[in-house]
Amino acid sequence: MKKRTLGFWEIWNMSFGFLGIQFGFALQGGFMSRIFQTLGASKDEIPLLWIAAPLTGLLVQPIIGYMSDRTWSNKWGRRRPYFLIGAILSSLALFFVPYSPALWVAAGFLWILDASINVSMEPFRALVADKLPESQRSYGFVVQTLIIGIGTWVASNLPWMVSKFGVSDAADLGVIPDSVKIAFAIGAFVFLLSILYTVFTTTEYPPEDMEEFEREKAKKNNFIPDILNNIGNMPLTMKKLGVIQFFSWFAFFTMWSMANPALTEHVFNTPAPIESAFDMADTVQKAAFDTQNTAFQKSSNLVGSAMGIYGLSSMAFALLLVVYTSKRRINRKLVHMGSLILGGIGFLAMYYASPEQLKYCFVLIGFAWGSILSMPYAMLSSSVDPKKMGVIMGIFNMFIVIPQIIAALGGINFVSSLLGEEAINAMTVAGISLIIAGLCNLLITNKNAITYQAEEI
Template sequence: MTGTKSKLSFWQIWNMSFGFLGIQFGFALQGGFMSRIFQTLGADKDAIPFLWIAAPLTGLLVQPIVGYLSDRTWHPKFGRRKPFFFVGAVLSTIALFFAPYSSALWMAAGALWILDASINISMEPFRALVADKLPDSQRSYGFVVQTLIIGIGTWIASNLPWLMTQLGASNTAAEGVVPDSVKYAFGIGAFVLFSSILYTILTTDEYPPENLEEFEKEKKEQKGLFSGFNEIVKNIAGMPSVMKKLGVVQFFSWFAFFTMWSFATPAITEHIFGATDPSSEAYNNAADRVGNYLGTYGLVSMFYALILAFVASKVKLNRRLLHMGSLIAGGVGFILIYFIQEPWMLHISFSLVGIAWASILSMPYAMLSSSVDPKRMGVYMGIFNMFIVIPQIVAALGGVNFLYKAIFGEAVINTMLLAGTLLILAGFSNLLITERSATHD
């Protein structure tokens, strides 16, 4: 298709984004329960961030490369982004299924590494697909619909181990063995991941390059690994000003959420429930409850995204102010966890976190996609996600452990104070972004 892009209906946007349901099943199970698996296999709390490091390190390499390759892929039948959806889905499904069967820490860390790298093969082309198919006036709407689907996936997947326990699966196991409730949850997640991405592949068409002859000519001129690497480096050096400013926001945002994923389970099971033995029934029941609370942020992000989708379809959004307020709300939610004494009140905290999560998954991409060359959308989306993995690498290499202990003290619950502080800083960092093309629809 050439010329102006046609507006798509809600269900067309839903179909092209539906694969994110499975991607988020993978991320939610990974984020909510890999630390539980690590603790079950004998990991010390302070070692948990380091066990996560392979995932963001791989993402640092995979994301821009996949973006670059998908920009230069076109097949009349298979499209541009869809081949990457499929390859990522197959690898992710295998890694997600086998992760809870790990019998040693190195195996679990390796499974997380493969899982995260594989999900990224699918995820970044999904982001680029929204920019490929939607006119600028529908970009915010498109990314918000993706976030709605992500919220559904987060809520369901985060509650799966609890649901498996309610249906009769064992929630305890021998020391060093992951309970059946977690194994079944990961198996269901693997099925949903593959089937939902396959649904998008089968129901969504892609536009060919506007000038196919010029596209093929550029591909021939830029053959070879060195040429691709040189192109990625050139795009990094010449990234738009908006991307650099958004990078500051992303750094604080994803440092905060990495802290939550790494430490929510040990922090809440210890601080709220007084459970510290990973092989005990009390710990495993408390860990299921943590999954419920993490599901709350997914559920609220779903409703918040639904509201944003309705609003974005009717009026123009000030993306910058919306994102700033949402991140500050999430930061307050994290900080409140420290002061909570009644477990049910954690749903309030994670509801605020859900508001931030919905915005993180939509507004930065909407701002970015309005500020970059459409021909390089894939590689720029991949480069942009370096601002997601770099803060996670910094956190995993000791950043979390050093900061929360140096600023707030030794207790592991102080990780939530750190996460809240960083998210509030991320919110105020939006004031750096002044370009109207990025901040308004």
């Protein structure tokens, strides 16, 4: 089927649901460690508490990709039913997670939240490849990245914005501040609303041969053998991209899980107070705990706000690529390599940054993030069978979640401990990992993956 060239607003509408998805991811990535610390987790325990996120991605994304490839509804299409189901579940989880009364409850909500976000996210990646001709693939993924950047910046600033309107950052021992609760409630609303916008403004192409499609659906479900077969026969370019993804996502998982303890401690000098160090029955010590806890919560707002800068710079980076790729050819390999190396430099600079300089570190990280969200998918989509786009995108997610699982199971703690005991060493590890990821782009040699000739838009 020859796919027609889409205009900017058509691509914007089909990608708009990613605004909500990124609200969910940004609130999760920016503030779950803060919630864990508020509920009593030590900084060494935090990476393991995060293991729910990559584990659910490893299980959910290939399953959802496989199912969406085999789904068709005249009313709802192929991918949109999964957008909607994931949005409803994610919105409920986002609303309730900051009300967690104990650490294990928060970890459980993270599991539910990440699984639900993945139900929505994976079909969005496949939708771009479904709807756009190959000449517009980079353009489509870059528009997604533009929307993701907007979502990251706004959501990361929500607790800070809410506190500026007078909502308290103070809270009792083991209680999440109201500023965080309201921010997560806003995120839940935006998530659902943005997904509904895409569902009702976007149509999908039906299967090219409906009779053959129905015959395939009627066959015995061979999900596991099909998944294993696709893994065993993945294109060489996909394997090489997997190496790049490994080091890229190890770095970003390290940031999401450890940036709050690392930066509140090293840059802002306001580490989370340890309950056992205070006699909470003593009025003076209780007041001292409350003072330190409020300072930690306020600096956590500022860390979240600084992290939002990487969403803003990734948005600017994506906007530049939107303008450029709409008319001209790009070298995806060199763009991705340079962006990742710049992001690595941003992480390394955190060791020397003041609170005022921290935003510049995240500007550089945003270039890497903008590229990670577009270039690998554009390169991959030029190297795989379009009939299997959903399941391939799901399998490709393995190269995202496996490094995160390794990081959570002790990878971060082990590697950063080689540099010392300070939490900031985790950011140094993230920087080194991202620079290695950038250099691994030299492995990519497939000409179709590296570049393309754009059509007029």
